Amino acid sequence: xxxxxxxxxxxxxxxxxxxxxxxxxxxxxxxxxxxxxxxxxxxxxxxxxxxxxxxxxxxxxxxxxxxxxxxxxxxxxxxxxxxxxxxxxxxxxxxxxxxxxxxxxxxxxxxxxxxxxxxxxxxxxxxxxxxxxxxxxxxxxxxxxxxxxxxxxxxxxxxxxxxxxxxxxxxxxxxxxxxxxxxxxxxxxxxxxxxxxxxxxxxxxxxxxxxxxxxxxxxxxxxxxxxxxxxxxxxxxxxxxxxxxxxxxxxxxxxxxxxxxxxxxxxxxxxxxxxxxxxxxxxxxxxxxxxxxxxxxxxxxxxxxxxxxxxxxxxxxxxxxxxxxxxxxxxxxxxxxxxxxxxxxxxxxxxxxxxxxxxxxxxxxxx
Numbered sequence: 001x002x003x004x005x006x007x008x009x010x011x012x013x014x015x016x017x018x019x020x021x022x023x024x025x026x027x028x029x030x031x032x033x034x035x036x037x038x039x040x041x042x043x044x045x046x047x048x049x050x051x052x053x054x055x056x057x058x059x060x061x062x063x064x065x066x067x068x069x070x071x072x073x074x075x076x077x078x079x080x081x082x083x084x085x086x087x088x089x090x091x092x093x094x095x096x097x098x099x100x101x102x103x104x105x106x107x108x109x110x111x112x113x114x115x116x117x118x119x120x121x122x123x124x125x126x127x128x129x130x131x132x133x134x135x136x137x138x139x140x141x142x143x144x145x146x147x148x149x150x151x152x153x154x155x156x157x158x159x160x161x162x163x164x165x166x167x168x169x170x171x172x173x174x175x176x177x178x179x180x181x182x183x184x185x186x187x188x189x190x191x192x193x194x195x196x197x198x199x200x201x202x203x204x205x206x207x208x209x210x211x212x213x214x215x216x217x218x219x220x221x222x223x224x225x226x227x228x229x230x231x232x233x234x235x236x237x238x239x240x241x242x243x244x245x246x247x248x249x250x251x252x253x254x255x256x257x258x259x260x261x262x263x264x265x266x267x268x269x270x271x272x273x274x275x276x277x278x279x280x281x282x283x284x285x286x287x288x289x290x291x292x293x294x295x296x297x298x299x300x301x302x303x304x305x306x307x308x309x310x311x312x313x314x315x316x317x318x319x320x321x322x323x324x325x326x327x328x329x330x331x332x333x334x335x336x337x338x339x340x341x342x343x344x345x346x347x348x349x350x351x352x353x354x355x356x357x358x359x360x361x362x363x364x365x366x367x
Contacts, residue, residue: 003282003330004252006268008059008244010049011284014040014076016068016276020097021136024195024204024211027067030291030302034311035277036067042078044278048321054086059241062271064095066287071096073276077105080112091241092117095162099138103149110154118158118236120189121147124166126175133168134211147183155184158236160228162189165217167210177229186232189365192217192225222295222349226365238364245269249361261337261347262356269361278317279307280324282333286346295349306332306344 016038021028027036049058061083063070070076071094083090092113098121113119121143125131128140147159161180163169169176177188194200196218197209204211212218219225248267256262264270265282273284281287288308292301302308314324336343337351 003263003325003334004266005272005282005325006248006266007053007057007272008241009062009268009271010058010060011062011064011271011273012040012045012070013065013068013273013275013284014063014070014079015073016065017072018065018067018069018097019072019100020069020138022134023136024134025067030067033067035275035279038276039073039075040079040274040276040278042075042082044317045079045082048274048280048316049083049086051086054083054090058087058090059244060091060093060271062093062095064093064284066275066284068276069096070094071098071101077108077112080109084112084114084117088114089116091236091238093120094118095120095122097122097135097138098143098146099135099140100142101146103145106146106149107153110150110152110157113154113157115156115158116237118160119150120160120162121185122162122164124163124169126169126172126179130168130172134164134166144183147185151184158186158234159184160187160189161185162191164191164193165213167213170213170217177231181231184232186230186234188229188231190217190227190229192219192227194219194222194224221355221360223355223360228365236364242362242364245362246358249358253356253361256337256353259338260340260353261343261351262353262361263334263337263347264351264356264361267356267361269363274316277311278315279311280314280316280321281307282330285350286333286344288346293345293349295345298345298348300345 016035018027027033123131123143124134131138131140163176180188195204196212197204197206198212245268252266253262270283273281273287275287288302288305292299310329312318333344336347
């Protein structure tokens with residue numbers, strides 16, 4: 001059974017470099033990740049993002065790393081320019097901690113973006129001390145300067161302040177909202193995480209987890225949950241993208257209605273994922289940058305995972321895009337969608353038939 005790839009939404013990790021040392025990030029939890037500190041180049045992006053594909057298939061590109069931050073990619077501005085000049089109708093959704101770039105760099109980025117594009121600044125605090133309780137080693141003042149620098153030259157690009165709710169900020173959310181509004185941000189995104197002791201036991205300190213907030217601020221599922229508070233009254237024009245997302249959801253939900261897995265990668269909401277090393281994945285969930293993962297009665301070790309074994313074979317630096325997506329090895333993933341005994345741990349956890357409804361599979365805040 002082949003994967004029915006959806007190419008209207010892509011998720012790129014332009015860089016596996018990051019200045020932050022967040023304690024529950026894969027780069028901290030799995031410091032021997034093979035692609036740590038690698039970068040995409042403009043030449044590499046052009047190999048699979050051809051002019052034809054960008055013009056006729058792609059509608060959205062999310063830029064967010066598993067182990068890095070996109071803004072530290074050495075050719076990030078050139079990559080953004082290539083995508084937007086090739087097809088100005090593409091939505092770029094950039095997710096970053098926003099730290100330590102100079103104001104002029106942000107102004108150059110802002111000149112490349114328009115009202116179809118979004119930057120999420122992942123900031124969990126309200127000052128330097130509080131932000132460094134999780135976003136360790138980030139520079140709060142440089143983040144604020146970056147936001148201000150963007151607004152100096154671009155009033156159209158959408159800017160969101162994206163906050164994971166922790167114990168240290170759960171009672172300061174109004175302060176964070178006011179700070180975001182004062183910086184002319186368009187939205188405050190509150191992220192309800194899963195990475196707490198009550199979810200994953202001793203991995204995060206169990207009941208003594210110092211970062212865990214009250215239950216109301218913890219995801220109720222095995223996926224992050226997000227709430228967007230509109231601060232500016234502006235609404236992004238993403239109707240065409242959401243219509244495609246909705247159409248794919250209805251078709252795939254019906255196709256798999258009698259099977260244990262409804263694959264989000266065939267719906268396209270998550271986006272085809274390419275990491276900084278050049279490996280292509282159906283989605284970022286199966287990139288699996290952890291030592292191990294357990295769900296229900298299944299456990300997988302990193303060294304035994306599909307992409308640890310076959311990452312060279314699925315690497316766009318070694319084979320063409322067409323060769324990779326046509327590889328019969330993908331049946332090792334897709335055969336588990338019809339037979340629960342063969343499903344990958346990640347697919348069982350994230351894409352079970354019971355989980356994947358319209359609210360789960362259709363939306364804008366997907367990463």
